[in-house]
Amino acid sequence: MRIRNSILRAGLRAGLAATALLLVAAPSIAQQPKVLRVTMHADVRTLDPFWTTQTIAGIHGMMVYDTLFSLDTDLNPQPQMVDSWTVSDDRKVYTFTLRDGLTFHDGSPVTSKDVVASMKRWGQRDGAGKQLFGYTESVAEKGDKSFVWTLKEPYGLVIDTLAKSGTSIPFIMREKEALVDPTQQVQEVVGSGPFVFKRDEWVPGSKTIYEKFKAYVPRKEPPSGHAGGKVVKVDRVEFVWLPDPQTAQAALVAGEIDYLENPQPDFLPMLESDPNIKLDVHPAMGTMGLVQLNHLHPPFNNVKARQAMLYIISNADYLNTIAADPKLQTLCYSYFGCGVAMETDAGSEPYKGAKDYKKAAALLKEGGYNGEPITILHATDHQYINPASLVLVQQMRKAGLNLDVQAMDWGTVVSRRAKKEAPAQGGWNIFITGTTVLSSSSPVTHVGISMACDKAWFGWPCDAKFEEMRKQWAFAPDVETRKKIAAELSKRAYEQVPYISFAQWRNPVAYRSDRISGVLSVPSVPPMWNIEKK
Amino acid sequence: MTAYIVRRLLATIPVMAIVALFVFFLLHLTPGDPAAVIAGDDASPADIEGIRRKLGLDRPIWEQFGVYVWNLLHGDLGTSIFSNMPVMTLVMQRLEPSVVLAIATLTVAVAFAIPLGVLAAWKADTAVDRVVMGFSVLGFAVPVFLVGYLLIYVFAIQLRWLPVQGYRPLANGVVDTLRSIALPAFALGMTYMALIARITRASMLEVLSEDYIRTARAKGVATPSVLLRHALKNAAIPIVTVIGIGFALLISGVVITETVFNIPGLGRLTVDAILKRDYPIIQGLIIIFAGVKVLVNLLIDISYTFFDPRIRQ
Numbered sequence: 001m002r003i004r005n006s007i008l009r010a011g012l013r014a015g016l017a018a019t020a021l022l023l024v025a026a027p028s029i030a031q032q033p034k035v036l037r038v039t040m041h042a043d044v045r046t047l048d049p050f051w052t053t054q055t056i057a058g059i060h061g062m063m064v065y066d067t068l069f070s071l072d073t074d075l076n077p078q079p080q081m082v083d084s085w086t087v088s089d090d091r092k093v094y095t096f097t098l099r100d101g102l103t104f105h106d107g108s109p110v111t112s113k114d115v116v117a118s119m120k121r122w123g124q125r126d127g128a129g130k131q132l133f134g135y136t137e138s139v140a141e142k143g144d145k146s147f148v149w150t151l152k153e154p155y156g157l158v159i160d161t162l163a164k165s166g167t168s169i170p171f172i173m174r175e176k177e178a179l180v181d182p183t184q185q186v187q188e189v190v191g192s193g194p195f196v197f198k199r200d201e202w203v204p205g206s207k208t209i210y211e212k213f214k215a216y217v218p219r220k221e222p223p224s225g226h227a228g229g230k231v232v233k234v235d236r237v238e239f240v241w242l243p244d245p246q247t248a249q250a251a252l253v254a255g256e257i258d259y260l261e262n263p264q265p266d267f268l269p270m271l272e273s274d275p276n277i278k279l280d281v282h283p284a285m286g287t288m289g290l291v292q293l294n295h296l297h298p299p300f301n302n303v304k305a306r307q308a309m310l311y312i313i314s315n316a317d318y319l320n321t322i323a324a325d326p327k328l329q330t331l332c333y334s335y336f337g338c339g340v341a342m343e344t345d346a347g348s349e350p351y352k353g354a355k356d357y358k359k360a361a362a363l364l365k366e367g368g369y370n371g372e373p374i375t376i377l378h379a380t381d382h383q384y385i386n387p388a389s390l391v392l393v394q395q396m397r398k399a400g401l402n403l404d405v406q407a408m409d410w411g412t413v414v415s416r417r418a419k420k421e422a423p424a425q426g427g428w429n430i431f432i433t434g435t436t437v438l439s440s441s442s443p444v445t446h447v448g449i450s451m452a453c454d455k456a457w458f459g460w461p462c463d464a465k466f467e468e469m470r471k472q473w474a475f476a477p478d479v480e481t482r483k484k485i486a487a488e489l490s491k492r493a494y495e496q497v498p499y500i501s502f503a504q505w506r507n508p509v510a511y512r513s514d515r516i517s518g519v520l521s522v523p524s525v526p527p528m529w530n531i532e533k534k
Numbered sequence: 535m536t537a538y539i540v541r542r543l544l545a546t547i548p549v550m551a552i553v554a555l556f557v558f559f560l561l562h563l564t565p566g567d568p569a570a571v572i573a574g575d576d577a578s579p580a581d582i583e584g585i586r587r588k589l590g591l592d593r594p595i596w597e598q599f600g601v602y603v604w605n606l607l608h609g610d611l612g613t614s615i616f617s618n619m620p621v622m623t624l625v626m627q628r629l630e631p632s633v634v635l636a637i638a639t640l641t642v643a644v645a646f647a648i649p650l651g652v653l654a655a656w657k658a659d660t661a662v663d664r665v666v667m668g669f670s671v672l673g674f675a676v677p678v679f680l681v682g683y684l685l686i687y688v689f690a691i692q693l694r695w696l697p698v699q700g701y702r703p704l705a706n707g708v709v710d711t712l713r714s715i716a717l718p719a720f721a722l723g724m725t726y727m728a729l730i731a732r733i734t735r736a737s738m739l740e741v742l743s744e745d746y747i748r749t750a751r752a753k754g755v756a757t758p759s760v761l762l763r764h765a766l767k768n769a770a771i772p773i774v775t776v777i778g779i780g781f782a783l784l785i786s787g788v789v790i791t792e793t794v795f796n797i798p799g800l801g802r803l804t805v806d807a808i809l810k811r812d813y814p815i816i817q818g819l820i821i822i823f824a825g826v827k828v829l830v831n832l833l834i835d836i837s838y839t840f841f842d843p844r845i846r847q
Contacts, residue, residue, distance in 0.1 A: 047617075204614070206627075206798035243796070251796075411571055418570060433575060
């Protein structure tokens with residue numbers, strides 16, 4: 001009896017102690033910060049989103065800085081920092097007013113001075129920004145909360161350009177940072193966006209930490225794409241850089257990260273089979289591969305030789321090599337990408353048809369090609385450029401071309417491609433690269449399609465007629481007119497062949513649906529607001 | 535002895551100077567342009583040129599070399615072109631994971647390899663020897679990334695005993711650190727285990743055929759005592775050399791292991807810097823690695839005196 005009582009007493013004491021422990025522990029569990037752990041496609045190495053056009057710098061910028069306008073999930077521009085705006089009857093004067101409650105992370109209010117300085121800095125670096133500033137007479141503040149953008153001509157893409165979400169995104173910095181030369185990196189990262197960058201915890205090449213900006217005032221509209229209310233539902237976001245794709249997918253499966261921006265196509269079937277993991281693809285999400293031709297040197301300084309490449313390159317071969325899953329593939333013959341408003345395959349008949357090496361050989365001969373070696377810069381360390389280069393080499397050899405394939409790392413390709421010398425003197429004839437569908441969806445933001453000779457992208461295509469048509473597109477008053485001009489641009493591009501787009505494939509994001517919800521669907525630069533951690 | 539150490543330390547100065555000279559010119563003669571990498575894919579040639587000017591990369595190479603040497607003489611390894619952080623800060627961020635991984639790897643390797651090597655030598659030309667040497671060949675032959683993925687699959691994904699990736703700093707608790715380092719240390723330790731086991735066996739076999747070992751056996755000294763007190767101590771010099779060189783190699787980075795297990799060590803810092811042409815980081819790291827190698831060699835030489843008193847004279 002005594003033993004039983006003592007057991008009961010001991011049990012009671014243990015029960016009370018456990019309850020007390022739970023009660024003590026309960027508040028601390030409740031106060032546990034909610035941490036969202038994500039792995040992006042690259043590591044945050046530079047903090048100035050105007051200094052570099054790398055997409056990862058845009059993702060970092062989207063965390064820390066805010067924008068005047070943003071694209072919603074249907075890629076329509078919506079106001080973000082701007083409360084209201086007016087356009088003059090001649091469409092040359094835009095007057096913007098900022099919304100209330102905008103503050104920087106240091107507590108200072110966002111003023112029109114900050115906005116004007118930021119726009120001028122951005123306008124010196126970004127392709128679309130340069131274009132906009134080319135038609136700009138002045139940008140000036142009007143009081144603390146308003147500013148006036150005056151154009152020389154009624155350029156039709158003011159709001160679209162300010163809302164762009166492909167890099168470089170027009171972020172608003174403090175005037176102090178915005179006055180720094182854009183070819184020099186800013187020293188401080190103080191934005192007015194929904195997250196605060198934690199410099200003291202930043203380990204480049206390993207992790208980048210952000211905390212919720214508690215004073216951020218989101219818009220009232222529901223979130224959509226990058227637009228609407230940026231409501232932050234976690235305390236902290238950790239960008240964990242996992243350079244090995246196999247480890248990254250294992251970390252997602254094991255629940256060590258919540259979100260993986262760019263799982264490799266090879267691992268998608270494994271991720272799809274996990275009931276706790278969801279894959280998400282925005283309709284306009286994807287990459288377009290580009291075979292860039294050098295227009296300065298033979299044989300591709302001759303249009304016939306460039307046209308010959310259309311009869312050699314087969315879209316499907318690249319897709320089957322890079323993204324074998326048919327769900328990820330788009331046989332796309334549009335210079336402006338597929339699944340977007342400007343999609344058009346006008347003039348693509350030579351490319352769409354069956355491959356014809358005889359025709360290619362005839363065109364090359366007509367273009368003056370006599371079997372000289374064609375120098376291809378082959379980046380062997382790049383996830384999709386390496387296999388794409390191998391396919392290209394195979395296709396060109398099948399067509400009987402004499403190739404000088406030079407293997408190197410991507411870092412060497414990016415410096416070598418800037419050389420205008422002849423291939424024998426360290427220049428090049430061909431290199432492969434890629435762009436996002438979003439960036440290529442507009443003839444203005446698509447830097448690779450410019451045929452502005454010396455001012456064009458590497459390869460330096462030159463066609464005054466095409467540039468005139470691009471200008472017309474930018475001044476078109478409505479989407480329907482733009483679509484018509486885009487079709488004309490496409491025809492001209494297939495005649496002149498600035499480059500050859502070899503494929504379009506999708507890169508879904510993967511996340512733990514059992515742990516997080518509220519992931520917003522965007523084509524690129526994924527936002528981390530609105531995500532709730534269970 | 536002190537004079538010897540001082541002499542050796544003074545000899546490191548010209549070595550470091552030659553390393554500094556070579557690394558600077560080799561890097562600047564290698565194709566690649568950090569400005570082009572920074573500017574990104576959508577940048578125009580004019581943008582790249584602007585960045586190159588701001589970074590001072592357009593200045594004559596001798597002028598750049600002068601600035602580099604001047605900073606080096608003032609103990610300044612420079613600032614990362616990309617992150618704008620001092621190279622020394624970046625190195626210090628990565629030092630702890632690298633040192634902990636190196637120590638853990640060598641601990642795992644030595645703990646298994648020396649007993650196995652001694653065992654193989656003792657049981658030379660028997661089945662035991664063949665099993666140990668077979669394991670050793672396997673340790674060399676199987677790539678570390680494969681071992682790494684297998685360990686991740688079994689212990690992190692299936693059993694959920696250990697984390698897939700990442701390094702937990704010592705400040706967060708030793709247990710957490712050990713858990714995070716266990717799989718990479720074992721994966722990497724396999725290779726070093728194989729190497730040290732083979733060296734131990736070879737060295738032991740040589741010593742075991744010496745007259746004094748035969749004498750010890752004839753005197754009736756117990757086998758463990760013959761093996762460990764008489765043979766192993768005399769066979770230690772090549773083993774210590776391999777361990778020492780292994781430590782220096784591990785500190786200067788084990789890129790594949792660091793990448794597979796996401797350990798933010800010096801190896802990944804080096805490779806990332808090379809791929810991005812972040813010259814100050816590459817230069818700084820190579821100077822540091824050269825210093826570590828010289829120091830480790832010195833320590834190995836000093837350690838010989840403990841194993842072989844003849845060297846002291």
